[in-house]
Amino acid sequence: MATTEAAKFKKSDLIPIPQPPDYHPEITVSPAHDGLHFWQFMIAGSIAGMVEHMAMFPIDTIKTRMQVLGSCPIKSVGLRQALQSILKSDGPAGLYRGIGAMGLGAGPAHAVYFSVYEMCKEAFSRQHPNNPVAHAAAGVFATVASDAVFTPMDMVKQRLQLGSGSPYKGVFDCVRTVLKEEGFGAFYASYRTTILMNAPFTAVHFATYEAAKRGLLGVSPDIAGDERLVVHATAGAAAGALAAAVTTPLDVVKTQLQCQELMEQTPLK
Template structure:
């Protein structure tokens, strides 16, 4: 009997023996594996930060023209269209006037877009719940992303727009503007337009992301496969981004006019609003300039957002591709 029992336990093939070496290797790979879409979220942040800075710095002169046009009716700068606004800027401030405030944009765009794309990718993964290409999930993720990023960007956006008023602006530069505004108007002045910005950017981002994802799928479905050459994928991202940016910009122009009025109030002769409510600003604009005043700057706004979105998305996707290849090489080296 004892011999039989001993024989049983000698059948070691019946007893699973863990391979501690391989087990340790698998655990190590799992702890460093990318979290979503083949990337770590810090890699989304870096890609988004670079994309945001490239986008806004490249298109900054158009943004300056748009800001000048939107303060008409309350600020004594008498221009009516894109050409007139450009001529006015060049006449009073020279070519450098087109870039006044770009330092504030540089300080704000990088961190804000890092937060923007990281939150978007995180929320997109959670909201899709295994159902890819869900436009509602894309729109909702975009709304969450803009609420977070605008909290970072709004103060520098206010500084940027006040400096964009040109030589009539009382500020010498970015840090001078921050100091003077904080001293004379308090911290709340930096977030005077935050509510309006959220109300503008929530629908803007919802339309933007839903349109971008849909346009990207559509373009890939008519001839550009997901595994096609990098140049073709770049064209898809740029085209889809341009379409999304133009449509979203057109829809939200009235709220962008309100935002500009709130951020520039009391500067260069612009109106100051007692309670800072959106309704108060809308009434003032309509009273002084009619309903067309709500669409001032729509053309440069679209001229800004269409190429800006194309630049941003193509840069962002290029950054993602770079990190995906890097992570793939890293995983391969760990497995060997």
């Protein structure tokens, strides 16, 4: 009976189309690097880094002055004292002294950071694209590479940020003077400390960012599909705050190393 019914409903004009022997249907997965080429990451990262650092440059100047004000031994200096010291000695323009060095260093350094990060992320998380450990490891490798590019200009920037306590007329005068009086090694005096600071900063930042993002998406599952800007911004702020709190002591050491020669010659007041 079953055979009869099958024969009844079988249409002879429906001819099955054979598949090629090497046909294997696959699910298309988005590339790990968002479909951009590495040169595009370099340009985007360079622009993002320059905008970020230059927009926050006055705050960075105050931070640097707080870390070195009073010379050695280091005195406790608050935000108001540091700001008053800058405005009194150099005026509002003092908040932007050294921004040229920041621009010269931040662009290439962030281009290196984002390109190395994307290459390492793709290599480390080939089987698990959402693995936060692989992302953190890629971030550490990117940090080591970008700090090698940025550290010399960071040293110049911080010496210029000392304002009236700095004898340099500008970026190139500082580079020329340091090379002549202290040698090339002075540009990398804080490199090891910078790595020790930025490597855990990156690891803590990525781990916290992923955890905070998952938590926020868990609280509001209705936005899990598109992950709105507020989620990324909030998670990024929490990650940055925690990472900065963990690594600030080493940041003070880095600043002292970069400015030690200048502080011995011209103590700041």
